[in-house]
Amino acid sequence: MLPNILKKNVAIFITYQIRIWNRNIEAAEKLVTLLISENIKAEVSKSVQEAARDADIINTCTGASTPILKADWVKAGAHINSVGAPRPDFHEIEEDLVRKGIIYTDSRESAENEAGDVIKAGVPVFAEIGEVLLGSKPANKNSLTIYKSLGLAVQDAVTARLVYNMLYENNPL
Numbered sequence: 001m002l003p004n005i006l007k008k009n010v011a012i013f014i015t016y017q018i019r020i021w022n023r024n025i026e027a028a029e030k031l032v033t034l035l036i037s038e039n040i041k042a043e044v045s046k047s048v049q050e051a052a053r054d055a056d057i058i059n060t061c062t063g064a065s066t067p068i069l070k071a072d073w074v075k076a077g078a079h080i081n082s083v084g085a086p087r088p089d090f091h092e093i094e095e096d097l098v099r100k101g102i103i104y105t106d107s108r109e110s111a112e113n114e115a116g117d118v119i120k121a122g123v124p125v126f127a128e129i130g131e132v133l134l135g136s137k138p139a140n141k142n143s144l145t146i147y148k149s150l151g152l153a154v155q156d157a158v159t160a161r162l163v164y165n166m167l168y169e170n171n172p173l
């Protein structure tokens, strides 16, 4: 899943440098090779701290049950996309970091009941992404922001419809 997230990130920047960390260095090397083969600038980092240093955007996408990203490693004004740890007993972001950030999510109900990082830190969700897109809640671009993604069934349904349309547009089942 991470390669697709990174490609979307790259699409919105004129200049960028991607640093990849994985607990298995060969997995990080494999992803870097894949990105470079698609003309995306990327390099391996030996630690999460090294990867996060001075980063504007940090993507975490793990099945970790103890936090891998610490508050001291993240600069003020950074944005974190936390895609992993989708269960109450999973954690990928240190509690102090979650408390320092402004929390956005796809579904408030899901985040408050399923996202271990949000539940453990005991912080409220500031806004759903839909509220930001509608303009009823600000994006707080200059603050430390965290987007806690959990995925919505409607995304799966719409994606299935798009795939169906692409395959059978002229030849419905």
Ligand SMILES: NC(=O)C1=CN([C@@H]2O[C@H](COP(=O)(O)OP(=O)(O)OC[C@H]3O[C@@H](n4cnc5c(N)ncnc54)[C@H](O)[C@@H]3O)[C@@H](O)[C@H]2O)C=CC1
Residues within 6 Å of the ligand: 001, 002, 022, 023, 024, 027, 061, 062, 063, 064, 065, 066, 068, 082, 083, 084, 085, 086, 149, 150, 151, 152
């Ligand atoms: N927010 C969303 O919409 C979605 C979230 N997920 C979640 O995202 C996470 C990643 O999913 P995939 O990329 O499909 O799985 P994957 O199995 O390809 O990747 C999981 C990664 O987590 C790493 N990892 C696991 N435990 C770790 C630990 N203790 N410390 C450091 N790294 C650790 C593994 O080394 C691996 O690189 C999973 O937790 C999955 O449930 C998956 C799909 C959608």
Ligand SMILES: O=C(O)C1=NCCCC1
Residues within 6 Å of the ligand: 086, 150, 151
């Ligand atoms: O595919 C997965 O794994 C998940 N998808 C949505 C949220 C939880 C995990």
